Amino acid sequence: MNKDYDVIVIGGGAIGLATAQHLGKRKAKTLVLEQFTFVNQLGSSAGVSRQFRIPYPDEYMVQMALDAEPYWDELQKQTDATLMDKVGTLWFGDPEVHSTEGNIKEAEEALKALNVPYTSLTAKEIEEKYHFKNLPETYTGLFQPDGASINFKATIETLLELCQKDENITLEDNSPVFKITPIGDLFEITTTNGTYITEKIAIVPGPYINSVINLLDFKIEATYWNMSSAYFKKTDPSIQYPTWFVFQNSIGENGNQFYGFPSVDWDHPEYIRVAPDFVIEAIEEPNDRTLIPNSQELAYTSEWIKEHMTGLSTEPEYTSTCLIALSKIPNKELLIDFAPSYVPNYKNVVLYATGWAAKFTPFLGKIMADLALDGHTDFDISPFQLGGKFFKRF
Known part of the structure; x- marks a missing residue:
């Protein structure tokens, strides 16, 4: 079976578009699936402004900023x-x-x-x-x-425009995912608008994270x-x-x-x-x-x-x-990890979930793209890589 895409990004908010933009820069054939319209007000991208700040109680969070x-x-x-x-x-x-x-x-x-x-x-x-x-x-x-x-609306619009201009990136809105089927080394992703084959998946649907990863039989306590x-x-x-x-x-x-x-x-x-x-x-x-x-x-x-x-x-x-x-993990905002090991091809499924991350938008997109394509990133994500301990079977 031939793949349609190198990576499918599920979630077209700020982090999803930033991930796609970095994937496109690396010439990866990418599809972004957004369940609503782009630049919507129904998730964590709602509103116009966000705060960028460096103070955090943990050194690793200061370093990330x-x-x-x-x-x-x-x-x-x-x-x-x-x-x-x-x-x-x-x-x-x-x-x-x-x-x-x-x-x-x-x-x-x-x-x-x-x-x-x-x-x-x-x-x-x-x-x-x-x-x-x-x-x-x-x-x-x-x-x-x-x-x-942060002018967050302009940030999202800028990322959307960059993705629209990139010939490596396809954008589809009003396309909720309702089935993910592992097929050998690939995944078949089914939406209301069609079915697509991909090698890798980046899951970044904001607060709707469980509605996607439940399709792979795990969940996050949130x-x-x-x-x-x-x-x-x-x-x-x-x-x-x-x-x-x-x-x-x-x-x-x-x-x-x-x-x-x-x-x-x-x-x-x-x-x-x-x-x-x-x-x-x-x-x-x-x-x-x-x-x-x-x-x-x-x-x-x-x-x-x-x-x-x-x-x-x-x-x-x-x-x-x-x-x-x-x-619900004490003192942990962000989760950045691969799917748990019982998921077929789990090393080809990366996700960002939970927490306030607008301030990291373009950087987190880079991290997610590198994890998807390379299986690792130069940035130390160990403080956020908690899936093996906290992901639960659905």
Whole structure:
């Protein structure tokens, strides 16, 4: 049986398109299958802006952010649109709090270990320099100048255009995969639009990961967050914020952790985006998501703004949601691995699953392409390569 493609990429969001773009650069005949339309708002690519940041509590994550920077620079050369607005990253709050983002003190240690410049801040300095107010005196912070707001819509559109121009890449949207059949050394992939034969598979469908890998008889234990987000009008037109995250203990159902962005030309420029970094209740399955944010989560966000931010109205005017799958593995966001060994041709099946990875988009595409074509990558993925221990038979 002859193969139709060298690699089929399942998932046409940011990471899927970045993977395809790197495969195309290496002249691999590639098909991208997207279950919805390209540049949709139904997965983890939803929304317009994302944060790029280097602070992490683990050195290997700091290193990954550093390694991603030249790939962003390379992608920027391919478009006239500004992909990043470098305004810096501000982390502040209770230095004892650990969250899904990490911990301030541990992040400082990781930055020091890798000689990444940053500035330590007191609560008073945070208020004086960055427009916050009424912070507890015990709060501390750090500012890292390389943080940025990512124009994520432009990033996806740039990757899509590059893939469209590459003669090695075929793009198909509205093509959900509903069957994967190993045939000798190859795979037969069946979609609503046809059947294709490939040697290798790269699986990157964002929060819909289990709907694909279940077809290969394994799954990932994950929880699903339908995250809320809102835009608040500037009452002081001159005010500007960096990208930021506040670490605080929860108060009942109020997770009490929030993050925000600067105003940017590409995304409601007279507004500041602020969002809760928690959900009151996780959803059971990705298809349970809604495009309407949780009103109570937004109410807690408004309370935070009223009490601790300056120059903004306290009622949101625009809202959105974003769906994310988070691994249930303690302290592990990203999973990058091959399929488990009981899957036929498992070394020809690579996947990225769970966690916040927008900030790594072009670099993660490079990693996935190299894993698919070479079976290895020069980047150390051992911290993310956890499938043998945590993938479960479906």
